[in-house]
Amino acid sequence: MNQKEFESVINLPANIRYEYFIKKVVDSEEVWGLYENGWSVTEDDKGNKLLPFWPKKEFAEYCATDGWEIYSSKSMDLYEFIDDFLPNLKKEGFKPSIFLNNADSAVLEVDILIEDLKTELEKY
Template sequence: MNQKEFEAVIRLPANIRYEYFVKKVVDFEEIWGLYDDGWAMTSDDNGNLLLPFWPKKEFAEYCASEEWSNYNAHRISLEAFINDWLPGMQKDRHKPSIFWNRDDSAVMEIHVLLNDLEQELENY
């Protein structure tokens, strides 16, 4: 990905970045998170725990700043994300924060994200 594409995508509204995320993670069969002795987490205004995920390593690395400055981008296979991560997050009542850009993200219900991923997988 070149710098021009990176800058154009990172500035998109959260809902469009979410759509980009779904297409890219299905296309490349990988998701990126930030890890350093545990996965990067944040919370919403109601105190709900959120786990941030990105479609490409470059976007995750861009967000490894401030409180996450010691974190490194870590790959998660799409299969593990669907079969292990999402059920575990649902059990723990954590929500996915999709494609944070240091400003906002799309915070999704797990069943919505899972449905969108499965629908996109049907195109392959």
């Protein structure tokens, strides 16, 4: 990915970045997060616990700032993400924060993310 493409995508509105995330992770069959003895966690203004995910390594690394410098980008298999990781995330009371750009992200319920990923997978 070149710098121009990176900058154009990272600056898109959160809902468009979410659509990009769905297409890219289904295409690559992997999801990226930041990991260091556990996944990076944040929370929203309402106190919801959020776990951020990105479609590519470069986007995750871009967000390894403001206390997350110790974290490294780590990928996860898409099918493991859908079948195991997201259901566990829901049980633990976390919400997915999709494609954070250090300003905002798409925050949604786990079930909606799973459904959107499965719908996109049906196209392949």
